[in-house]
Amino acid sequence: MDPRPRGGDGEVVKDWPLWEVFVRTKGGLSHRHVGSVHAPDGEIAVRHARDTYTRRMEGVSLWVVESSAIHASDPADDGPMFAPAEDKVYRHPTFYNIPEGITHI
């Protein structure tokens, strides 16, 4: 039997949309993707993100983005997308000396 909850009209109740969650752990750092939550709208998604991902003081700022708004690369397309960068070591900024005491670079 299909275990999914059904409404009064017998139709399967659709789940809330998925939202991607980004947390800024402290001032000066970028927001980083930490996971996702289900929520009926953006405001509740921020609350759910707060309760799910920042309950141990992990963040100072939260972003949520509806997952369907994200355009992603196609994994099947990884050859043309990523292979050409493989032999171009000179693109890495490893030829510079980073002064001491500089973090988050």
Added chain:
Amino acid sequence: MPSLPPIRPQDEARARALKTGEGEHGFDAPTEETNASALFDYALRLGDDALILGQRLGEWTGRCPSVEVDLSIANFALDLVGQATYFLGYAGKVEGKGRDGDALAFHRDVLDYRNCLLVEQPNGDFAQTMARQLLFSTWQKMLFERLVISSDALIASVAAKAVKEVAYHEELAAEWVVRLGDGTEESHRRMADGIAWNWRFVPELFDRDEIDSAITSQGIGADVASFREAYDARIGAVLAEATLDRPTDQRPILGGRRGHHSEHLGHILSEMQFLPRAYPDAKW
């Protein structure tokens, strides 16, 4: 305003005394001991409100509409139990008879509990739970905002910490009341029912007795009458946004603050107190 006078424990006791010919202090009149100190009682009221609602909300764990909501409600419960730990620990200290917070939480029976009736009401469905949360958290937030300047250092510091937690409870509860009230036909009906169920317990939140007067005159407590209007305005605004009608006022039911509880509290305590009573030496 309600047209009928509230049912007060004193009236009940008097009615019983008239009927049985006994003295005015029936078998369930508050004991001398629990009236010993107004501060002790006040701390118990604050602590018991938080403890009982925390326990109630804990019943949702694992049963919420989604795992995210499960975390939200469990967070509420943990915040409230944390507040209860401070207030009951303090009550025990004020009493000075060697009882700590755990002793007060796990070794008192229904008649010695001082929480308001609203917090012990059944969870019902998610709408009823959120209706109760809105009605209670709005009151608790306005109370704690005033307790921040309490002349009692401990109450002031706990209020300062807790007011942020409670402000979040109030906001999230309001969000859900609006979404369900202004949602589908079914969610609207359920939220209207949830508000209606809990509405008759609101007047008790604003009832004042001699313990309130004593504690307020010392600058320790806050006068609940000072934010009645603000409370009504806030609840009215949320209900309006949720397209819900304000229920008509019924005869207020009082008594929780004096140990006269609904039948629900005994069931909550039997579950909450089972373990420490059955295994008094258990450690975890």
